[in-house]
Amino acid sequence: MLGTMLLFGEHPSSFAKSEKGVPGIQDRLHLKNLNDTVDYYAAQREQWLAKAEANKPVLxxxxxxxxxxxxxxxxxxxxxxxxxxxxxxxxxxxxxxxxxxxxxxxxxxxxxxxxxxxxxxxxxxxxxxxxxxxxxxxxxxxxxxxxxxxxxxxxxxxxxxxxxxxxxxxxxxxxxxxxxxxxxxxxxxxxxxxxxxxxxxxxxxxxxxSASTAVAALASKTSERIKAIDRVGLQTLSECMQTVYEDGPKRDRRLWIGDLYLEALANDVSYKNHQLTRRCLYLLAALANKEGYLHGTVFERPKPHPQEGQQLLDYALLFGVALKDYAENTGDTGTALDLWPVVKRQIDLVTRYLQPDGRLDYDRANKELWIFIDWKDGLHKAVAIQGLAIFALKQAYQLAKHLGKEKELSGLPNMIQKMEQASRKYFFDQQKQLFVSGPAKQVSYASQLWMVLSGVVSRKDAPSLIHTLEQDATALKPGGPYLYHYLLQAMIQSGMGKEAKEIMLQYWGQMVDMGADTFWEVYDPTDEYKSPYNFYPVNSYCHAWSCTPVYFIRKYPEIFQNE
Amino acid sequence: MLGTMLLFGEHPSSFAKSEKGVPGIQDRLHLKNLNDTVDYYAAQREQWLAKAEANKPVLxxxxxxxxxxxxxxxxxxxxxxxxxxxxxxxxxxxxxxxxxxxxxxxxxxxxxxxxxxxxxxxxxxxxxxxxxxxxxxxxxxxxxxxxxxxxxxxxxxxxxxxxxxxxxxxxxxxxxxxxxxxxxxxxxxxxxxxxxxxxxxxxxxxxxxSASTAVAALASKTSERIKAIDRVGLQTLSECMQTVYEDGPKRDRRLWIGDLYLEALANDVSYKNHQLTRRCLYLLAALANKEGYLHGTVFERPKPHPQEGQQLLDYALLFGVALKDYAENTGDTGTALDLWPVVKRQIDLVTRYLQPDGRLDYDRANKELWIFIDWKDGLHKAVAIQGLAIFALKQAYQLAKHLGKEKELSGLPNMIQKMEQASRKYFFDQQKQLFVSGPAKQVSYASQLWMVLSGVVSRKDAPSLIHTLEQDATALKPGGPYLYHYLLQAMIQSGMGKEAKEIMLQYWGQMVDMGADTFWEVYDPTDEYKSPYNFYPVNSYCHAWSCTPVYFIRKYPEIFQNE
Missing domain, CATH: 2.60.120.260 (Galactose-binding domain-like)
Structure with missing residues (x-):
């Protein structure tokens, strides 16, 4: 397994030079042993933290x-x-x-x-x-x-x-x-x-x-309903933009990679505070664990520190996607080069759980790490995480090419191909014409949309998959705005912009109809009292991951800024 | 009535020169009209406040x-x-x-x-x-x-x-x-x-x-019980000594004239922070109402201000007693001369209610002002306030003599004599051989002890009066430590030191027995739950007016610092 871990090249720190003799991967996963582990980013941590601090926005x-x-x-x-x-x-x-x-x-x-x-x-x-x-x-x-x-x-x-x-x-x-x-x-x-x-x-x-710049107005022909959704989305985003991208200003008031990724998408087309994105990327990198794996969430105060043990596989992989977007949108190659070792290191999480047949060992990964995907009771996430991993690996490879680092990932294209093939072979149910997850062959939106976003399903085939999904009464729907974002992205990517717009009008539009000033962390049209925390007043009603209509409306004006 | 008000000489401020034309006394009592009144201390207020500020102790x-x-x-x-x-x-x-x-x-x-x-x-x-x-x-x-x-x-x-x-x-x-x-x-x-x-x-x-100096130890032969009472009294006093003499550090946390008087007595024989006494006297003077009458209580923060309308007849008169004690104990004649006009002005409160027969018009005074005397339900205070007024007038006259100002009070000795005679004539019940107050001929400790302290009852006659009182089952006992103080003072003054000590050992000693770390605002040996506020936890359990064993023990060592 140690060999697998080093698939994509040299370790970036001095630690790499003494890789031999470090404990086996199984042991290294246990926090208790981390004290004995040499720091993977020993040479970089301090300057990353300093850069995070230097980029702290004045509110x-x-x-x-x-x-x-x-x-x-x-x-x-x-x-x-x-x-x-x-x-x-x-x-x-x-x-x-x-x-x-x-x-x-x-x-x-x-x-x-x-x-x-x-x-x-x-x-x-x-x-x-x-x-x-x-x-x-x-x-x-x-x-x-x-x-x-x-x-x-x-x-x-x-x-x-x-x-x-x-x-x-x-x-x-x-x-x-x-x-x-x-x-x-x-x-x-x-x-x-x-x-x-x-x-x-x-x-x-x-x-x-920290969202203080004026945002460009939407095209005048934009419908009032879309304008209203956009207004609420902008308000949501601006309140979550503080000295980090917070998930929610009431709760939990901290930086999570998943929220960062979506906030950065929306920020890039609205407030354009790229300094904040840069700060958050550096902060997360600086607070990775000793083995180099990212924590899903970190805290700024009293001094920057991670939530020990809080490791999310999907969030760790989305860091690279966010860095790639950042680099493309800003041209700031310096930051991308600085943080490239972190992206590369997260890929080791995939290789660690990758089985010879091209499937991730979901059961083991799910035991050792947190795989989030969505707040949805009973969701089986094997297919979704397989798709998300492929999606993230592809973006990482694009970033590598952008940085001239693709040689460091020479084994990656083959690995991706193998994972794609395995997905089709093991997860696609010919009878249902849908991807199914787990022994109960669960059908869910999460599974299908990640197969689409990953490219396992071609753009050509995606609309039919999604239509089949919509006809399946057993399909588990998205649990909240976070997964609705990926659904819309998958549909738009599949040429289903009109349908995506319809979902936005229905889902986010309904929140606006019900008086939302900001978009909610949790919204289930069938249950207004839904709460992952057993008490709906403790839900966050201004939540970063719900703000992405701002992104779609402005990223795809031909779809959303039309009558 | 205006003539009566001016019995004791010229007003000290420029206002005195235009006394004619000011509203009648009845009107002047109403706060609503105070805005139209010329300030009695216009010339002094600012410097008094400055002196109060200059004497603010560093805690x-x-x-x-x-x-x-x-x-x-x-x-x-x-x-x-x-x-x-x-x-x-x-x-x-x-x-x-x-x-x-x-x-x-x-x-x-x-x-x-x-x-x-x-x-x-x-x-x-x-x-x-x-x-x-x-x-x-x-x-x-x-x-x-x-x-x-x-x-x-x-x-x-x-x-x-x-x-x-x-x-x-x-x-x-x-x-x-x-x-x-x-x-x-x-x-x-x-x-x-x-x-x-x-x-x-x-x-x-x-x-x-603001009680920081070391206090001299008691004589070694002092009983352990007296030592314990003294310790608790000192602790009580020290916590009430802040930037003013507070009544209680939990509640009400402010300067009241009645508490100041007793605290200053105790301070004078223990911590000796005379600066604090000076500050409080100036503060009270500076915050008197426009007519020159003292408020019973004032606040330091946010900026010094009185409790508007809170006028206590007995407290206003005790100010002069406290100033006299202060001047005698410190030799600071300057402060006494500065504040002498205030003492003189309070005497007008007595003359205002004095009837031709030598009795205070208790009913009217009790309606227009607050006569405190003690926390005791149903207490009739006509005799007590008559005695307290005589007591205070005598002290004021002594202060006048000390300052060479007795000519300003030329009418006072006669007035005092008249009040004393009236007390004996109208209040003493020959049958009961006790002073009785009000139409119901109420017998109380308050009435007798103020007749003793005033000198209406001679030192020779006092012990018999007090013994008669003790035999009267209908006699209203003191409601709390404040009046117990005056009882002890009256007894000691009447040569009943031994009996006074016995009361201290019983009353204050019992608090110590029950675990008091500081002496309580309210203590009724027959009812541990007694509260003037209908909820005993809101009583103050560290209260200035209960600290006076400190004073008695040290002022009268021959009584209290003996086995």
Whole structure:
């Protein structure tokens, strides 16, 4: 297996020179042994981190003021059964004592990410005691309607954005320390027995983003519905663009390779903050594990560090795709050359699980790593990861050619061919005329679309495959926006732009219809309460991987910017 | 009435020269009209405020670390039915993951006032989500045992010291913004579903006080019980000495004249921070109302300001007593001369309510001002306020003589004499041989002791009066430590030192027996749950007016520092 690992050439660091004697691959997979492993990127890590730091964007700060008070209305036709109607004006809110208004909902008119501050002023009598406020921030109306406790969710309760503040003196200027992402804030007085009254003199958000350039308008003939989807997509993207590409500004607020890849696609046709993409690529590289494999997610603070052990096979491979796109779009060959060793190293993950018959050993890979593909219960991912790997390997080879490094990957074309052949041979079900995954021969959108994107299915054959898929009532549909992105890409690539546009209008359009200010992490048209975390208010309602209509609309104007 | 107001001479400010034409006294009592009133201290206010600022003490900061974990035990013999037993060591607490320890109680070993900070460190795996902690601080065990909500209390719920903190990143160094006063802190993890564990690396308090000088030890023959009472009293006083004499560091955290008077007495024989007394006297003077009458309480922050409308007749009069004591104890005649006009002006409050028969018009005064005397339901205060006024007028006259200003009070001796005679004539019940207050002829400790302190009852007659009082089963006892102070002073002044000591040993000694680290605002030996605020956890358990054993023990060593 060691030989296989070195298929594509020399290791780039001094470690390569003493490759012999390092533990076998099985052992090396175990984190516990990593302490004993020589650092694969010993020579580069520090400068990569420095470059990540040097490319850290200065955030643009914008003061956003609320537009009105809102009033929650139970409505079976509204998203998650809650509608927010306009209520009083902000002037009215500010001019009146707060005690009688406790429980009020302030509506900022749009989703926003940043730091909330407010000032309080006493009314009439001298305050003689502290007061206690609870502020509950909601991205969507249900978040300020549904009680958070007792909390049934699987993720940390602390993601939910409610804060209790003790105000010791008035007048007071308060800033909530944590960054928040929301449109609505419910404010409750938890100390109603104070003997005085007070008023909010002001409340505002210092919104932050690294997406500050003006975005070109769409063609005038673009439909209003597409324009609306684009607006929401741009808002989503801009809020996720902070000092890294975050996945969601409410939750999880960090850099994931999968989100980065899609955000970079959308950024490239809109805000064009390539410095941010560069920073993220360097940061991920610098924080790879000692063996050189990327972590699926990393953190910037308190100091840059990876989530130890969080290794996603598909995300590791998509890094190379993102780097190739970056290099092509920017002409920044220097960065691509710097980070080329990382792309090459991730390929070893494929060779590690590649069986002689050309199939990845899915069961083993799935045990040793996380294969994400989609949030979808019961999805069998053997075909999808096979397709994704082929797709990524092809892009890596293109990058190698672009960099004059194809000799380092001399074995790759044959390997890809073998994997493609195996895919057709082992995964295609002649009877169903669809790719099937696993012993239960599961049919899914994930499997088909990755076979299309990988090129295992030719452009000519793809439309028929997708039509067959659409007729199959047993087919597992995409679980969320992340996989819908790849579905649209596969369809557009197969000349099915019209159908892709239809899906966008339906899927993303429906979110807009339901009042989305930003696109959601999770959206299942058949279940508005769906949550991978067992509590829908902890879902992220502004999520990077849902922003890609921005990319499609602008990348393919002939499809999307037409009536 | 205007004539009466000017009984004791010229007004000290330019306002005096245009006294004619100002509104009648009744109108002037109404705050709404104060805006139209010329400022009584126009010429002095600014310099008084500047002197208050110049005398602001620099607080001494001391780092205090916890001593152990505590374990709450329900115990009918313990104060308020809760006992705190020692549990694990702090080393053990810090060495273990917190998730399993949620709900732990950290015991700092003593009551302390200051700023709490702690640091958190992740264990084993990379934290990938924020966490949420609730910290509940208790001065006494019941405060960390009894739920605060639903809150039944009459004062602000925000006085209770529980804080919820969202920690976005680990490792983290957290400081709770509000100053806290406590011995115990209960720490709960409100986000138990986090996927990682963490530990408290440290937790500490930066304790603050303006009582920093070493206090002389008591005579070696002093009993252990008196020594213990003295220790607790000193701790109480030191925590209340901040940038002003606060009433209680947990609640209300501000300068009240009544507390200042007693704290200054205790400070004068212990920490001797006369600068603090000076600051407080100037601050109160500078923040008197436009008519020149003192507010019972003032605030330092955000900038010095009074509690508008909070005018206490007894507290206004005690200001002069405190200034006289200060001048005598320090020899600082300059300050006394500076503030003499304020003392003189407060006397007008007495003349305003004085009736031709020599009695204060209690009903009217009680309607227009707050007459405090004691926290005691149903207490009729006509006799007590008559006695307190005589007491204060006599001290004011002594101060005048000390300053060579007695000519400004030429009418005072006669007025005092008249008030004394009226007291004996109208309030003394021959049958009961006690002073009685109000139409119901109420007998109370408050009435008798103020008749003694005022000198209406001679030193010779006082012991018999007090013995008669003690035999009267209907007599209203003191409601709390504040009035107990005056009782002890009255007894000592009447040669009843032994009996006074006995009361101290019983009343304050019992608090020590029940584990008091600092003396309580409210203590009724017959009801441990007594609260003027309808919820005993919101009582202050470190309260200035309870610290005066420090004063008695050191002022009267022949009584208290003997076996």
């Amino acid at each position: 643009t700060e914008t003061i956003v003021k609320p537009v009105r008070l809102g009033k929650l209305v139970k409505d079976n036709d509204a998203f998650q059964n809650w509608r927010m109607d306009p209520a009083a004006s902000i002037d009215q809110f500010i001019s009146q004592g707060f005690k009688e208004q406790s429980g009020v909902i302030i509506d900022f008119g749009t989703h926003v990410t940043g730091y909330v501050s407010f000032s309080l002023r006493p009314l009439h009598t001298t305050p003689d005691a502290p007061l206690r406020l609870k502020l509950t921030f909601g991205e969507v109306p249900s978040e300020v309607a549904v009680p958070f406790d007792p909390y049934p969710g699987g993720l940390s309760r602390a993601w939910l954005q409610d804060e209790i503040v003790t105000v010791s003196e008035l007048p007071a200027q308060i800033t909530i320390p944590r960054r928040l992402a929301f449109r609505y804030v419910k404010v409750e007085l938890l100390s109603p027995s104070i003997a005085y009254d007070f008023t909010f003199d002001s409340i505002q958000i210092k919104a932050t983003s | 001494t900061e001391t780092i205090v670390k916890p001593v152990r974990l505590g374990k709450l035990v329900k115990d009918n013999d313990a104060f308020q039915n809760w006992r705190m037993d020692p549990a694990a060591s702090i080393d053990q607490f810090i060495s273990q993951g917190f998730k399993e320890q949620s709900g732990v109680i950290i015991d700092f070993g003593t009551h302390v006032t200051g700023y709490v900070s702690f640091s958190l460190r992740p264990l084993h795996t990379t934290p990938d989500a924020p966490l949420r902690l609730k910290l509940t601080f208790g001065e006494v065990p019941s405060e960390v045992a009894v739920p605060f909500d639903p809150y039944p209390g009459g004062l602000s719920r925000a006085w209770l010291q529980d804080e919820i903190v969202t920690v976005s990143e680990l490792p983290a160094q957290i400081t709770i913004p509000r100053r806290l006063a406590f011995r115990y802190v209960k720490v709960e993890l409100l986000s138990p579903s986090i996927a990682y564990d963490f530990t408290f690396d440290s937790i500490q308090i930066k304790a603050t006080s």
